[in-house]
Amino acid sequence: MSSNQTPEKATGLHIGTPAPGCKKTNPMLVIDHVKKSFGGLTAVDVEHLEIPTGAITALIGPNGAGKTTLFNLLTGFDSPDTGTWSFQGTSLSGVPSFKVAQMGQVRTFQLTKALSLLTVLENMKLGAKNQAGEGLLKSLIPSIWRKQDQEIEVKAMELLKRFKLDTKKDDFAASLSGGQRKLLEMARALMTDPVLVMLDEPMAGVNPALTQSLLDHVLDLKNQGMTVLFVEHDMHMVRHIADWVVVMAEGKVVAEGPPSTVMKEQAVIDAYLGAHQDTDLGVVTGRITIVDEGDK
Amino acid sequence: MNWGQIFSNTLESLLTPTTLAYALAALGLAMHFGFAGLLNFGIAGFMAVGAYGYAISVLTFGLPWWAGMLMGVAASIVFSLIMGIPTLRLRGDYLAIVTIAAAEILRLLFLTTAFEPVTGSADGLFGYNNAGGFNAANPFPPGSYGFGPWTYNAEKLWVVTFGLIILALCVFLLWSLMRSPWGRVIKGIREDEDAVRALGKNVFAYKMQALIIGGVFGALGGIVYAAFANVSPGVYVTSLTFFVWTALLLGGAATIFGPVVGSIIFWVLQAFLTNVLPELAVNGILPISGTQAATIKYILIGAGLMLLVIYRPQGIFGNKKELTFVK
Ligand SMILES: Nc1ncnc2c1ncn2[C@@H]1O[C@H](COP(=O)(O)OP(=O)(O)OP(=O)(O)O)[C@@H](O)[C@H]1O
Numbered sequence: 001m002s003s004n005q006t007p008e009k010a011t012g013l014h015i016g017t018p019a020p021g022c023k024k025t026n027p028m029l030v031i032d033h034v035k036k037s038f039g040g041l042t043a044v045d046v047e048h049l050e051i052p053t054g055a056i057t058a059l060i061g062p063n064g065a066g067k068t069t070l071f072n073l074l075t076g077f078d079s080p081d082t083g084t085w086s087f088q089g090t091s092l093s094g095v096p097s098f099k100v101a102q103m104g105q106v107r108t109f110q111l112t113k114a115l116s117l118l119t120v121l122e123n124m125k126l127g128a129k130n131q132a133g134e135g136l137l138k139s140l141i142p143s144i145w146r147k148q149d150q151e152i153e154v155k156a157m158e159l160l161k162r163f164k165l166d167t168k169k170d171d172f173a174a175s176l177s178g179g180q181r182k183l184l185e186m187a188r189a190l191m192t193d194p195v196l197v198m199l200d201e202p203m204a205g206v207n208p209a210l211t212q213s214l215l216d217h218v219l220d221l222k223n224q225g226m227t228v229l230f231v232e233h234d235m236h237m238v239r240h241i242a243d244w245v246v247v248m249a250e251g252k253v254v255a256e257g258p259p260s261t262v263m264k265e266q267a268v269i270d271a272y273l274g275a276h277q278d279t280d281l282g283v284v285t286g287r288i289t290i291v292d293e294g295d296k
Numbered sequence: 297m298n299w300g301q302i303f304s305n306t307l308e309s310l311l312t313p314t315t316l317a318y319a320l321a322a323l324g325l326a327m328h329f330g331f332a333g334l335l336n337f338g339i340a341g342f343m344a345v346g347a348y349g350y351a352i353s354v355l356t357f358g359l360p361w362w363a364g365m366l367m368g369v370a371a372s373i374v375f376s377l378i379m380g381i382p383t384l385r386l387r388g389d390y391l392a393i394v395t396i397a398a399a400e401i402l403r404l405l406f407l408t409t410a411f412e413p414v415t416g417s418a419d420g421l422f423g424y425n426n427a428g429g430f431n432a433a434n435p436f437p438p439g440s441y442g443f444g445p446w447t448y449n450a451e452k453l454w455v456v457t458f459g460l461i462i463l464a465l466c467v468f469l470l471w472s473l474m475r476s477p478w479g480r481v482i483k484g485i486r487e488d489e490d491a492v493r494a495l496g497k498n499v500f501a502y503k504m505q506a507l508i509i510g511g512v513f514g515a516l517g518g519i520v521y522a523a524f525a526n527v528s529p530g531v532y533v534t535s536l537t538f539f540v541w542t543a544l545l546l547g548g549a550a551t552i553f554g555p556v557v558g559s560i561i562f563w564v565l566q567a568f569l570t571n572v573l574p575e576l577a578v579n580g581i582l583p584i585s586g587t588q589a590a591t592i593k594y595i596l597i598g599a600g601l602m603l604l605v606i607y608r609p610q611g612i613f614g615n616k617k618e619l620t621f622v623k
């Protein structure tokens with residue numbers, strides 16, 4: 001596998017100069033005026049954002065920037081105060097989370113949600129969509145679902161092999177380590193045959209050796225035609241696999257562009273990489289207007 | 297002390313309409329709590345709905361026994377919908393509060409004199425097994441059946457047979473459901489409903505289905521009980537709910553046969569204590585009066601429930617890894 005050399009990056013994703021809210025040639029997600037406040041705190045305030053199709057987009061930003069909240073809004077786990085967003089041209093405002101997932105937009109959670117008292121294999125099989133045996137009446141007649149269940153099991157075992165969890169298939173998910181649970185959650189999400197995979201910090205707590213193989217998995221998703229949107233704090237990983245980077249701070253999108261250029265931008269360095277730790281984040285997001293020393 | 301009588305009475309409770317009714321109700325709680333993670337503290341309410349639904353349909357509306365029983369089941373479905381629609385979207389503890397309150401409200405409605413012509417108020421209802429033709433449907437000719445402690449007259453044999461058939465059907469239904477992909481979704485919801493939602497499953501609909509199915513089992517428990525005894529509001533009290541919980545936890549909450557075996561053990565123990573404690577008191581072995589001995593039974597059962605939950609939360613049949621209270 002192409003482990004150590006830089007993978008091929010998707011290009012020609014955007015129209016015009018890369019700036020916050022710039023148009024994409026083929027957007028999968030289009031977000032408009034999405035705003036969410038918790039009490040007095042504005043957690044997310046995105047004017048306009050498009051996520052390109054068929055590429056790996058990284059969403060970065062400091063702790064509390066609103067990345068997870070944005071994920072929750074986009075997947076229907078939370079509802080915004082205002083705003084609209086669409087997935088492959090279909091508006092998702094007010095659509096419940098399970099329907100969003102059925103449409104092919106699947107997510108993982110920052111705090112891993114392994115189903116502890118189900119076995120690893122049961123966790124995986126739960127992910128498969130359109131199971132006849134999940135209907136109350138059809139479930140009573142095994143001949144209706146047995147064949148499909150076996151097919152699902154084959155698929156689950158293939159994925160488990162790829163994620164090196166196949167030897168654990170009969171163990172309760174509760175017995176997995178933290179990193180293994182991350183892997184299981186990602187593999188389970190893939191069981192749904194998603195179009196868009198949204199991963200919230202997939203690498204957190206995963207050891208370096210495994211990180212490499214996880215990176216390959218994520219790249220593999222792109223090669224299989226899926227679109228990936230992921231939140232990550234590991235800049236090496238972002239540089240390595242992302243085709244596009246969106247930077248958030250204090251709920252706003254402060255920069256976006258290809259990783260090679262966006263991570264050199266002053267706004268990003270200020271907001272995230274911490275070169276100017278004495279600068280208030282509000283300066284970057286425009287909450288605080290800069291008073292030039294000379295004006296005094 | 298008359299040990300022969302004590303043991304005979306104890307063994308008799310292995311197979312009685314009451315034991316079967318408890319087993320059905322505990323099976324309902326297994327569906328609710330053991331598999332779907334729904335905290336239902338109002339199982340007595342479901343039993344009451346089944347029993348009153350049957351008795352009122354026969355006595356007030358003149359339906360035949362089988363139609364009355366179906367009405368009891370239908371009423372429990374309505375009861376589940378009324379409780380589930382507002383609460384299943386909320387966190388699990390809210391369902392617990394609503395079910396315990398709903399069961400009490402229901403009991404008080406049956407108890408109040410306002411509806412006495414229909415509910416019989418404190419006297420309850422009786423005579424419906426004759427009026428609806430349940431007794432007439434008895435296929436066993438009059439006589440004495442069985443042997444030893446399990447000697448039944450034709451009437452009791454019919455109720456026990458009827459209860460056993462219903463219980464067997466419900467056990468089979470629960471087993472079929474829980475080995476299927478439907479059961480997998482239900483168990484997933486018990487673990488983490490957001491994770492299941494993120495995989496595209498309509499969690500609310502599944503929880504509602506589980507609430508209804510468990511509720512129907514509970515109602516059938518009430519019906520089997522009513523097929524033998526009278527329907528009386530004094531039966532469907534909160535302590536009934538906790539006795540059924542004890543039976544469930546004895547056997548194992550997330551198991552199919554646990555609730556059945558748990559109910560049997562519960563009633564055998566209960567019968568043993570009922571018979572042995574007063575004997576001990578009368579013979580001066582226990583320094584208490586006969587009436588006190590009857591009360592001590594409930595204290596022992598309560599203490600037993602506590603010990604059970606602390607030291608063997610998974611019950612007799614459950615495996616320790618599968619269900620522990622403290623996760
Ligand atoms: N349910 C909530 N109630 C109140 N405030 C919340 C809630 N969820 C998030 N917040 C606040 O919203 C802001 C954004 O939180 P969010 O979890 O989206 O950050 P994040 O970018 O994912 O950070 P991290 O990188 O640490 O995961 C934070 O200031 C947080 O305190």
Ligand SMILES: [Mg+2]
Pocket residue numbers: 067068069110200
């Ligand atoms: Mg986060």
